[in-house]
Amino acid sequence: MSIGDSFRLAIHTLLAYKLRSFLTLLGILISVTTLVTVVSIVRGMDQFVAERLSQLGTEVFVISRFGMITNAKQWAEAQKRPRLTLQDYQALRRGVTQATHVGAIVRERGELKHGRQSLRAAVRGVTANMIDIRTEELATGRYISEADYRHRKQVCVIGADVLKNLYPSGNAVGKLLSIRGQRFQVVGVAEPVGSIFGQSQDNFVYIPLTTALKLYGQRRSIGFQIRVREAALLPAATDQARLILRTRHHLGYFDKDDFGLISPAAVLELWQSLTGTIARAAVVVTIIFVVMGGIVIMNIMLASLTERTWEVGMRKAVGATRADVRMQFLMEAACLSTLGGVLGVALAFAGTRLVALLSPVPAPFSLDIVVAALAVSSAVGLFFGIYPADRAARLDPITALRSEGC
Amino acid sequence: MAETNNPFPENAARESAANGKLIQTEDLWKTYLMGSEEIHALRGVSLEIERNEYVAIMGPSGSGKSTLMNLIGCLDTPTRGSYWINGKLASELDDDQLAYLRNREIGFVFQTFNLLPRATALGNVELPLVYRGLPAAERREKAQDALRMVELADRMDHRPSELSGGERQRVAIARALVNSPSIVLADEPTGNLDSATGAEIMNLFNRLNREGNTLLVVTHERDVAACARRIIHIRDGMVERDERIR
Numbered sequence: 282m283s284i285g286d287s288f289r290l291a292i293h294t295l296l297a298y299k300l301r302s303f304l305t306l307l308g309i310l311i312s313v314t315t316l317v318t319v320v321s322i323v324r325g326m327d328q329f330v331a332e333r334l335s336q337l338g339t340e341v342f343v344i345s346r347f348g349m350i351t352n353a354k355q356w357a358e359a360q361k362r363p364r365l366t367l368q369d370y371q372a373l374r375r376g377v378t379q380a381t382h383v384g385a386i387v388r389e390r391g392e393l394k395h396g397r398q399s400l401r402a403a404v405r406g407v408t409a410n411m412i413d414i415r416t417e418e419l420a421t422g423r424y425i426s427e428a429d430y431r432h433r434k435q436v437c438v439i440g441a442d443v444l445k446n447l448y449p450s451g452n453a454v455g456k457l458l459s460i461r462g463q464r465f466q467v468v469g470v471a472e473p474v475g476s477i478f479g480q481s482q483d484n485f486v487y488i489p490l491t492t493a494l495k496l497y498g499q500r501r502s503i504g505f506q507i508r509v510r511e512a513a514l515l516p517a518a519t520d521q522a523r524l525i526l527r528t529r530h531h532l533g534y535f536d537k538d539d540f541g542l543i544s545p546a547a548v549l550e551l552w553q554s555l556t557g558t559i560a561r562a563a564v565v566v567t568i569i570f571v572v573m574g575g576i577v578i579m580n581i582m583l584a585s586l587t588e589r590t591w592e593v594g595m596r597k598a599v600g601a602t603r604a605d606v607r608m609q610f611l612m613e614a615a616c617l618s619t620l621g622g623v624l625g626v627a628l629a630f631a632g633t634r635l636v637a638l639l640s641p642v643p644a645p646f647s648l649d650i651v652v653a654a655l656a657v658s659s660a661v662g663l664f665f666g667i668y669p670a671d672r673a674a675r676l677d678p679i680t681a682l683r684s685e686g687c
Numbered sequence: 688m689a690e691t692n693n694p695f696p697e698n699a700a701r702e703s704a705a706n707g708k709l710i711q712t713e714d715l716w717k718t719y720l721m722g723s724e725e726i727h728a729l730r731g732v733s734l735e736i737e738r739n740e741y742v743a744i745m746g747p748s749g750s751g752k753s754t755l756m757n758l759i760g761c762l763d764t765p766t767r768g769s770y771w772i773n774g775k776l777a778s779e780l781d782d783d784q785l786a787y788l789r790n791r792e793i794g795f796v797f798q799t800f801n802l803l804p805r806a807t808a809l810g811n812v813e814l815p816l817v818y819r820g821l822p823a824a825e826r827r828e829k830a831q832d833a834l835r836m837v838e839l840a841d842r843m844d845h846r847p848s849e850l851s852g853g854e855r856q857r858v859a860i861a862r863a864l865v866n867s868p869s870i871v872l873a874d875e876p877t878g879n880l881d882s883a884t885g886a887e888i889m890n891l892f893n894r895l896n897r898e899g900n901t902l903l904v905v906t907h908e909r910d911v912a913a914c915a916r917r918i919i920h921i922r923d924g925m926v927e928r929d930e931r932i933r
Contacts (some may be wrong), residue, residue: 591799634827682762
């Protein structure tokens with residue numbers, strides 16, 4: 282019997298028992314869908330985060346009291362660290378000669394009010410040069426100026442969400458808003474940035490750093506953002522900044538940094554180690570499911586063999602060899618699981634398109650994972666088809682014929 | 688697609704022992720082990736069947752007639768003894784070679800028809816040709832010819848469930864004939880049919896025999912056996928009587 286004939290026979294049999302075939306391949310279908318979808322989404326998130334980080338700029342690094350904290354122990358230790366102060370800022374500004382800009386920022390959240398409208402937003406106290414360090418662009422008006430900083434002026438630059446919510450007319454420059462009971466004049470409006478994972482990035486207000494310290498207390502720790510001319514200069518600038526802060530904090534040679542350094546590469550690395558773990562776990566779990574799907578196929582094939590014993594006997598009587606019968610059953614198992622794989626990939630395709638449509642994550646549908654999923658599902662079908670096919674092939678035609686036929 | 692190759696390295700010396708007979712058995716024994724007890728289903732059966740004979744094998748149940756038919760049909764191998772079919776020593780062949788013989792030399796007709804329920808009459812008749820490895824067009828042509836031979840030209844696209852019992856058995860007979868076998872083996876071919884339909888099938892057998900086919904019918908019904916031209920009576924695993932009636 283030729284391969285083509287056994288393929289046609291397998292398809293014919295599967296179509297003859299549509300419901301049973303579908304239920305049999307359901308396990309493979311679901312696991313392949315999960316596998317392809319999860320891997321696609323994780324890859325999409327990696328790509329998305331990488332893009333966002335490059336928007337932040339690969340030429341910028343950040344120094345803060347805490348840095349990146351990934352567990353409770355680090356958190357407890359970080360509590361003992363000294364605050365970063367304006368004096369530290371002045372020292373960095375003078376000493377990090379590899380940098381083009383050294384800016385400072387304090388972050389708070391606060392209630393913004395204008396007339397009857399109010400809105401909770403990020404309140405960020407910044408130095409005037411932050412316009413050159415961060416990536417926000419101004420739509421109208423001006424940024425916080427050196428004079429605003431020196432004289433603790435109560436002026437602010439607002440994000441697009443604040444504009445939309447507090448000034449529905451679309452015109453804010455020159456108008457007032459109040460933060461903690463203090464009145465601020467809007468001097469500029471930023472261009473919309475968009476959102477990351479559903480979090481709007483436009484819900485902020487910038488005020489002079491000095492004003493912010495007055496408003497929220499002088500003892501707040503300050504963060505620094507340092508820009509270099511090109512990414513290659515990052516290590517040199519980082520070394521300079523570390524040396525300055527360690528000296529100022531009187532750290533010994535063997536002491537650890539008592540401040541956090543965050544570079545874009547480090548963020549990406551942390552993120553990818555996180556998503557890599559998710560992806561690996563998902564792959565392991567779904568491969569277990571695929572194997573279970575294979576066991577389901579084997580089980581159903583064995584069950585169907587008992588009711589098709591006479592058929593095997595008849596086929597052998599008219600000239601089927603063991604190889605013919607084995608091929609017939611193997612082909613059926615392989616077709617079932619491959620069909621499950623194909624349907625699973627199709628469903629995953631729809632799923633990832635939906636994710637891409639409803640969220641900013643691109644969820645790319647990559648060929649390699651599709652090929653891998655199809656290869657695994659077909660292989661599983663073939664593997665778990667071997668035993669039932671061998672049982673069928675070994676059936677004694679006389680015994681098989683004695684079971685009731687049609 | 689090439690036809691399945693003949694698996695036999697021709698062995699002239701062995702074949703000559705068959706003396707040109709279509710079927711020759713020599714002292715066939717078949718012994719089963721039931722627990723520790725040996726059951727002799729056949730105790731030394733020797734018989735010959737020539738081309739174009741119409742033979743009935745008769746005997747009560749348990750006489751060994753089914754065992755004999757399974758051996759002649761190459762579904763089984765004897766414990767002892769030799770069996771030649773069309774010059775080939777079937778008693779010493781392996782599984783695949785026996786499958787080849789069943790495909791080319793033998794056509795089976797079963798009491799329970801054994802048709803594939805989801806396939807059409809034509810599809811059922813094509814089956815032996817599929818295992819022979821013929822291309823689809825040739826299969827179709829031969830299967831149609833076989834169905835015409837049993838007067839089912841207008842039922843080719845019907846499934847077994849859409850056919851009467853007699854028609855189903857005629858499909859099965861067409862399937863047995865389609866590969867132009869040396870011999871057609873029928874095991875109680877009328878057992879599942881009413882007497883009128885049974886008579887119809889026996890008439891068909893008579894005609895097929897007149898047209899040159901060799902037939903071997905296994906039955907316990909005297910009427911069915913009476914249609915043949917020779918009756919071999921089997922009892923207790925041995926040939927009790929071999930009578931030519933016409």
